[in-house]
Amino acid sequence: MNSSAIVARGLGIRRRRRWILRPTTVEVAYGVVGLAAPAGPARSAVLQTLATLRHASVGDLEVLGQDVTRRAGRRAVRARIGLLPARFAWTSGLSTRDFVAYASYYKCTPRRAVDAILERFGLSDAAALEMDMLPQDLRLRAGIAAACAHEPELVFLDEPLAGIGDSEREELIPLLRALAPAVVVTAADPAELSGWCDQGLSMVRGRLIEAPCVPRPRARVPAGV
Numbered sequence: 001m002n003s004s005a006i007v008a009r010g011l012g013i014r015r016r017r018r019w020i021l022r023p024t025t026v027e028v029a030y031g032v033v034g035l036a037a038p039a040g041p042a043r044s045a046v047l048q049t050l051a052t053l054r055h056a057s058v059g060d061l062e063v064l065g066q067d068v069t070r071r072a073g074r075r076a077v078r079a080r081i082g083l084l085p086a087r088f089a090w091t092s093g094l095s096t097r098d099f100v101a102y103a104s105y106y107k108c109t110p111r112r113a114v115d116a117i118l119e120r121f122g123l124s125d126a127a128a129l130e131m132d133m134l135p136q137d138l139r140l141r142a143g144i145a146a147a148c149a150h151e152p153e154l155v156f157l158d159e160p161l162a163g164i165g166d167s168e169r170e171e172l173i174p175l176l177r178a179l180a181p182a183v184v185v186t187a188a189d190p191a192e193l194s195g196w197c198d199q200g201l202s203m204v205r206g207r208l209i210e211a212p213c214v215p216r217p218r219a220r221v222p223a224g225v
Helices: 041-050 071-080 096-106 111-120 136-147 166-177
Strands: 004-015 018-029 031-036 058-063 081-084 154-157 182-187 199-204 207-211
Touching: 004 041, 004 182, 018 031, 018 041, 018 058, 018 182, 018 199, 018 207, 031 041, 031 207, 041 058, 041 182, 041 199, 071 081, 081 136, 096 111, 096 136, 111 136, 136 154, 136 166, 166 182
Parallel strands: 031 182, 031 199, 081 154, 154 182
Antiparallel strands: 004 018, 004 058, 199 207
């Protein structure tokens, strides 16, 4: 296994003569990588490019050891990638089971594996509920279950913890860390990524730069406890 899940050399993304991402060289390690960037077209374009859904304007990009600037590389690596966008509103009217089963079918996962996937992500009791009825944390679990039904090696999660309460967040973080050998998580606020990511990146003035992963401050324990 290479030491980096993603290697970008001089990678740049343009839209209508404007740089969304200025040519950047960066390596994304295995483990959990936090990308702090405001929500919007720039962040989406970077994730889509890293996930091979769109082409970079310039530069070279290797994902899981494959040169994805070439068609053969993209085809070889896409079955090893999972992606969960920030919003997946098309799930209206689908039960949790149907939503995960549809994703499993699309990703060539055996139908008999759906129950195991639901159990893995703590969704067995919510399998018959419509996605619209789920609380935010269970809806996120369902989205992750669908994105990871084929057990990918690299997972992209676009702002998964937005709107999640503190207690649910503490339960979800170990799950996110165990999804795949490499997980890329975005957040608008860098504080959302502090303390649990192995590597930090930030988008600053159109460039990706390394950012320190500062541990979250521990809660102060009252004297005498």
